[in-house]
Amino acid sequence: MKLWKLVTLLSIPAWLTVASGCAIISENECQAGLWYERGIEDGARGQTQATVYKIAQKCHEYGVRTDTAAWMRGYEEGIERYCTPENGFAVGRRGRNYEGVCTGPTADLFLANYERGLAVYQAEQQYAALVDRYESAERELYRVEEALDESESKEERRALRSQRRSLLREMRHLEAEMMHFGGFGAFNPLLFY
Incomplete structure (x- = not known):
């Protein structure tokens, strides 16, 4: 067994002990x-x-x-x-679970603001996933461009061009999706209040 696998296997019980x-x-x-x-x-x-x-x-x-x-x-x-409305928003905005502990008149205000904050948090998570996919496609496009420059066979260039077109379509689609959140590099939480 390789050393790194052995170290990983031995560290799992220690990690579980620390976590628990x-x-x-x-x-x-x-x-x-x-x-x-x-x-x-x-x-x-x-x-x-x-x-x-x-x-x-x-x-x-x-x-x-x-x-x-x-x-x-x-x-x-x-x-x-x-159980304040302000804290409800903050708890939701951090993506924390709400255990239903608020009662009385503050419960409805807390919950309404919690849901608003949670909507912003979830939108931000979706936006971050889009950005990750975009950046991954961008890296792959760069790799394809380099391979295209170095390719010598006609069939390989054709396959690489097709892959490049596909990546560019995906990136345009992701850019359009990101516009729903404020644009690339411009997440706007005010859109989700």
């Missing part, structure tokens, strides 16, 4: 017992109330009792910070 090591709460955080503050933090991040049960379970493993009442008081304050 993102525990909901550390032993030190459990020991600190800042439950009200932790509740504010979790609420302000849009976590669900089920988070407190996961925290309590983890802290129980460390032999620490969780003050869920203090966490819930903080959580309510944090949720108020999270």
Whole structure:
């Protein structure tokens, strides 16, 4: 087995350990017992109330009792910070998931703005995919042009010219698609509000 394959295979378990090591709460955080503050933090991040049960379970493993009442008081304050229309747009714009934690009159405003922000995020992702495809076609066109300059057989030149025409058609199509987003190199998020 080649060395790089062996190193890759051996590093996978280490990577999985690091990735899964993102525990909901550390032993030190459990020991600190800042439950009200932790509740504010979790609420302000849009976590669900089920988070407190996961925290309590983890802290129980460390032999620490969780003050869920203090966490819930903080959580309510944090949720108020999270469930604003402005934050709804920001959460959507970053492509984050919304866990349905907002209630009451702010829920509708949050959700409407979240959906607006998410639409902009998704459009930006589509635009980026178009740009990637365009740049890939452009690189391939450059390679075909070089091969055309160096080709000696008539059949090879014919095939390369056909490939060049196909790439140019694809690039024109991609340019037209990018115009729906503001143009090449000019993504305009205001088109998606």
